[in-house]
Structures are given as structure tokens and as C-alpha cells.
Amino acid sequence: MHHDPAESGQLSAVPADPAARHPLPPESPAGPGPAKEARPTAEPVGAGRGKVRDPFFDNAKYLAIVLVALAHSWEPLLASSRPLRALYLTVYAFHMPAFIIISGYFSRTFTLGAPQVRKLITGVAVPYVIFQYAYTLFARLAGPDPVPTWSVLDPWWLNWFLVALFVWRLTTPLWRLVRWPLPLALALATLGSVSPDIGADLDLQRVLQFLPYFVLGLLLHPRHFTLLAHKWPKIVAAPVLLTGFGVAWWLAPRMPYAWLYHRESAQDLGAPWWSGPLMTFTLLAASLVLTAAFLALVPRRTTWFTRLGAGTLGGYLLHGFLIKAADWGGWYGGAFAHSAPGTLLFSAGAGLAVTLLCTPPVRRAFRWALEPRLGWAFGGTPRT
Template identity: 35%
Template sequence: MTETSTTTSAPVTRRVPFWDNARFAAVTLVVIGHGIQRLTPADDTALVVYLLIYSFHIPAFAIISGYFSASGPPTVRHMKRVLTDLILPYLIMETIWTIVQFVVEGRREFNPTTASWTLWFLLALAIFRLVLPYLALLRWPLLWSVVLSIGVGYLPNVDSTFSLSRAIGLLPFFVLGWKLKEWGLVDRWRLAERVPWALRAASIGAFVAWTAVLIVFIQPFRDADLRYWMFYLDPYVDLGNSEWWAGLLRLGLIVVAVILSAAFLLLVPRSASWISTLGQGTMYVYLLHSFVLYPVRESGILSGDVASPWVLIAVIIGCIGVSIVLATAPVRTIFRPLIEPRATWLFRNDKTT
């Protein structure tokens, strides 16, 4: 899900199928990751798949978002887009989640400073877009973003409030996406149209190699709760590492995420297909799939007692189906007022743009 998947960037005259395909593939990985999470405590295979997905799928989202982001001084139009495409949908969905949790769990708290489940990424995107013009003024903005990402893990007072810790932790990927656009590598090498077989083979090799590492070291990774490191959320001390070198672990995960994100993007199909059409509705998949998975996750159906390869495969197939359905035109038509509110009533009536 990126802000460009709906209406968060300036209108373009021609959509590139590759980017829509990448968006849909990435958001489907999000759904799968959330769907199989309850299987991971008792199933090593499920945990391998889960860690593989979480190694790169959110960084890939951030890279795609950065690629389509402008670094110049924000115009009135761009500032309005932050409010209507990110902040307002966040408040709407956060309110709905509060009602759902009150009905199901009896929780009586509405706290928009702490995002519910998947909504944190909307706040992170808003922060990305707000800070990019300032980072763009600096020399070596990519280096500074890496320093910030690693450094924030040493600060226990920077937490999930307004998704700040995650936004700073994932900032290098967003800046990398913006730099890729600035460098013109995709256009110069025509990577949105075709990919040499050597690069595709190398991409497959990268996934095979990392999967092998996960399989071999799955028990140490389970013991170390590696998945929490991949959230870019908690300070190092809360992850059990108070040593000075803890930041090097995050740096290593950043490197892995960049390699796998590149491999993922190189393997995404370039041609237009039905997936390309679905890729234009990834915001709907991202914001709505949690409501579909919530009752399944909370029911206990996907407990450790049912863990097996066949259950894992069935859940993955089901999650793919959920992603497809939520990206279809009828669903988008029904939920457009919630996901893409026009909110013209919110702004004063003047002629500034």
C-alpha cells in the first residue's frame, strides 16, 4: 500500500503496469503475513515463511512510496493530500477499530495517538512525506536516514506514539525509493519494461539463500524473537540487546531488506494483466483486510493445535483470495467514502493550490 495507490500523488497520464503489479504483490504479502501469524508459535515452516515476508515487504512498500514522492517545498495541494489521503482515513478507520474492539473485547479507549494494528503505516507515510523536503536539503540524505534509523533504536522514549519509532526506523527505505527516482536508474535501464535474465536469476538466488538461512537458524531466530526486530518498532533494550553494537543488527536487517526488496521488484511481472487492475486498489486491501482476518485470528481457529503444512497452504491461498476480493471494483465503490474521502468540507474556500 502506498500513497500513490489511490489518490495521494499528482495525477499521471499513464500508469505503468509494473508498479501496479508490485503494489498488489506487496499488499498480498501483508495479508499473508497477518494471516499466518497465529500459526508461527508451533510451526517452524510457518515461521520461516513469516520471517521471509517480514524481511522485506514493508521496506518494499516504503521504497515504492518514496519513488513516487516529491521532495520539493510542499504546495497547498500536496498538504491537503496528506490530510485527505492519510490523516483523515486514519482517523476514520481508527474510530471504526475502536468500536469493533469495544463490541468484541469490551475495550473502552479511543486513543488516536496509538495506531490500531495496520493503521500505523498511514501515520508513517505522513511523516515520510513531511520530512522528505527537509532531508532533501542535506548532503547524503540516504546516509542520514540510516543514521536516524539505527540511532532511534537506542532511545527508549521514542515509541509507537504516532508511529514515530517505526517511521524513523523505516525512513531509509523511503529515502532510497526517492533517490532511485532521482538517479533515474529504473528509466535509464528500462527496468519497468524488462529485466535481464541474469538479474532475475540473481534475485531468485537471493531469496533461496535467505530462505536457507532462515531454515538452518530457525530455532535461534525463534529464541531471539527476530520478528520483532523486523517491525522496526521497539528500542534495542526492549528487544533484549542493550549492548552498544545492537544497532549493527538493525543495519544488517536493513541490508537484507534492501537486497530482498530489489530482488522482489526485479521478479515482479512487467506486463499488464488483471493483477495490474487490482494493483490500483491496494489501499483498500491494506485497510480492510484486517477486519476480515480479525474474527479468524481471535476465534482461535489458527492455533498451534492445527499447525500443519496443509493448513499453512490453505491459509495462504485464503489470504490471496481476500486480497483479490478487496481490490475489486465493487468493494472499492462501496468503501470509497471511508478510504478515499473527498472532504471538501474540511478546507476553507479559497483559490490557493
């Protein structure tokens, strides 16, 4: 996700509301409609029908989408504050990896069965087309710069994540089939980092460079997330995140943010080709450590925001309109915006806005775009 940073990545989140018996595709950029660890479902917390969602994943999705919105609200302010740049780098190092890992985890049962492909189309592909057009139209009407002709092959801003999720989901059976899926995914990510000729179509650089996180999620089991609930991970989580912030403070004036967006090759960033593989593995290690620390701090009980985890698709796709409107409307232009109180105000506004966008009323109001009912478009009775 980047504002051109393009991510927001995204994040995942981080797409549509899946049916109760089939956890795919995801409700949000994060991928899952969370459920019992042994068998993910899409039922709301406390819902009937004997299904119970795991609040841990809903909590993680909500907290991650708040971080996505905060990071996006900070981007126009980065030049005026080194602490903010350090915080931005820290958050960007793990919020999309966290979404993508959870997406992979809840994709473990994807087998290209007809009901799953149907949900992938209605929950990921169709929302992508709708929001790709909506953002392009919005940019033409309100943006300060000319916008290219609408193209389904060139994801605009945070829409890249829906394209990536669609591709990753379709390739899930391949990763379940090969003997060494994670090394293969890392090899593809490394090749992407040194291949400037890949081009912008479907944001394939991001599809490749973020791929290892998705494949890692496919390989995880409930016991791996349970490990993070133990005493010591929780004790060291905050010091790990603070250490990450300290490293980011040192890196802030030295490292281009674009390394964390994974949308360009090393050569595109003006670096020698060999820095691509080096940064691929370095950022992977840093992101996994920070993601583990973040997840260790996520509450495992039901909280006031647990239900909001089911609506993070809305938060992810809709908050971008507010961020861009504030930017294009000149809200970041005054001296107050670049002061500490101004930064806090923008942060609070972004957190509140994305929280409201995750609520059930917003989800219902935008169901036609976020979770379209397209049974009429499919013939026959789907069989797995």
C-alpha cells in the same frame, strides 16, 4: 505491520486515490498512484486523458499486499512450523521495505504545495482517523482482551503505516534539501534503535527505523528500476530469495521476530544497546537485497491483477478485520489449522480475500473512508 506484530506494515503497500495531475498522496500503503516512470500519475491502466499508468508499480503493489495478508494469516500458526517461521521471516524482511521505497519514489515531487497537502490530509490523515476508530471499536466488540481508550496518538495494529507515511511526506522537502539525506536518515534510525524512552506515541520507533527506506525511495530515479528489468537481475532473483529463505530457516529459532517489526529499541528486546546499530545496518542490507530480488521478478506487462494495484489501500486496511475475526473467532484453535493442509487453506483464503478487497467494487463501496471527498472542508482555491 505486526499483529501486535503490529505492522502491514505495513504493508504498502501499501493510501487514497490522488488526482491525475498530482501523484500524492498514495492510493495504497505502497504510496504511489503509479504512472509513467518519468511522471507518475493516478490514472488507471488504459485510461483516457492521454495518461498511462506504469503496470510495473501496480503489479508490485498488488503482489506486495498479498504477501502482507499472507504473513498476517500465518502469525497464529508460527509456533507449529519451522518452515512457516522461515517463510514469515523472509517475507517480513522485504514486503514493507518494498512498499516504503515505492512510497518514497512517488513522493519525489512533494513540495508542501496546497493541493498536495490537501491530498495528504484527505488521502492519509482522514483514513487514519476513520480506521483507528473502526479498529478500536471492532476490538472492543469482538476482541478477547480489554482495549485501551481510543487515541489518535496510539496507532492500533496496521494503522501505524498511515501515521508514518504522513510524517515522512511532510518531511520530504527537508530530505530534498540536506546534502546527505540517506546518512542522516540512517543516523536517526540508529538513534531510534537505542532509545527505549521514545515511547509509543505515533509509533515513532517505526517512523524512525523505517525512515531510511523512504528516503532511499526519494533518491531513486526511473533508471534504477529499469536496471532490475535486465537479464541478470531476473536470473539471480529467485536464487537470492531462496538463499534468504535458507538464512531465515537458520534464524527462525534464534532471532525474535520483533527485530523485523522495527517498533522497539534493542533494550526493549532484551538485547545490549550496541545490537541496535548492528541490526539496523544488517537488516537494511538484507531487506534491500531481497526487495531488489522481489522487484526484479515483478511483471512489467499488464496482467490480470494490474488493475488491482490501484485498490491496495482497501486491501491493506480492510483485510485486518478478517484476520482478527478469524483469530478471535477461534479458527486457529484446532489441530487442522496447524497442519500443512490447514496452513495452505488459510494462505489461500488470505490471498483470495485481499484480492477481492482490492477490486473496484470494494473500492467504490468504501470510497467514503478510503478516498473521502472533502472539498467542502477547504476554503479558497489551492495554489502550488
